[in-house]
Amino acid sequence: MAKNPDLEEGRVSLFDADFARCPQPVYAALRDHCPVSRALLTGAPVVSRYHDVMWALRQPEIFSSAMEMQLALGTDRPMIPQQIDPPEQTRYRRLLDPHFSRRKMEELVPAIRAEADALIDRFEKNGEVEFNEAFAVPLPCSAFLSLLGLPHSDLDFFLGLKDGIIRPQKTHPEEFEGLSGVESMEKGKEMRSASGRKIYEYFEAVIDDRTAKKRDDLMTRLVHAEIEGEKLSREEILDICFLLLLAGLDTVTATVGCNIAYLADNPEQRRRIVADPGLIPGAVEELLRWETPVTAVPRVVKKDVEIRGFQLKEGDLVTLLLGAANIDDEHFEGAEAVDFERGRNIHLSFGGGPHRCLGSHLARMELQVAMEEWHRRIPEYRIREGETPRYSPGIREVMYLPLTWEPGSRS
């Protein structure tokens, strides 16, 4: 496609490399000229204005999260609570929310700070690193293991499984060699299922262990938790674990990567947070807004509804473009400026309404700790000369982010 978005046709491509690297101009064009567009290829409606996105997020009876296509992620059943609607979803959130509250997440700070430090120890003296693989990928996985109470020796096992589900083509390119488009899709599905099986098996064993012996961890609390006097079934626990694994790792990896890539590219902004680490919480919020690493969330339309004259039909799979909503100038003053001291920041990077990201307090804590530790240890860094970071579409993970610095430059 030559133009993105193609305003005459009302089409937008959300899955090309240019969009993944720099989506803001596309968002601005949609915001100004095409508040409801259609996705290239699928023709699915794409909603871009803040007001409309927020409205849809708050109407689960019209915009449902229960969709068959998401089962394509290697699960046998919907993930809990992300892929089910209220009122059942509400029961699970009542149970899960206390385990993901800000207060609870604070308890994990020392472990995550130590992990961030240990990761940096491995490469600080080299003066260069590929940031994604060395830092952005392992840190959230380590936090996940700490949270659930799983051994850190399982880190590589989890990373392999997660990639096997989210991007099998990257981890096992040899399996896809010479296959046609349709064959590749089939192969991907087969590999996702195989990884899904291993995840189920792993957590089955953990459930058995915590049933036999209580420990002080989230897995034990899930195994022994009750909703209205009834224990969670084994399947329910598995469906929750699946969500925590798939939703909790890539999203934070992508966000840490987007943040550091932005700061490597904008040295004045970086120096400001190095000089005053008190700006970090505001910087984390503002970069969540500006970068919106999770660009969109899907919903299924349950009954015909109109948005700005655009007819949505029952059964339509709608894309709510969080990234575009986050630069809507009706809701953000100076929406296209990056301001770490923005007074009002009601970004939708964690969604909104009943499905507000369960892990938002965990994510914020991880991001703040990562930013603090990184800039304390490596305050001056840049993208290696002649290199360009590579972003993946969908969730904007910075798959390749080569950084350099002067070793021992810590102030």
Next chain:
Amino acid sequence: MKLRVDLVKCVGHGRCYVLAPDLFEEDERGHCVVLHEEVPGDLLGQARLGEENCPEGAISLQED
């Protein structure tokens, strides 16, 4: 000035108790609890910050 939270709208983003900790607290689920319905004069800035940063528009600050 009076501070109110609509607990039907609150979904636990937690911006209020992070940005305005003298006026808001979190309950067990991480949802909003108002500490002072009647806002002391010196906390008016915090009250406004909490109100305007709620993505759900659940917090209101009104004249007595």
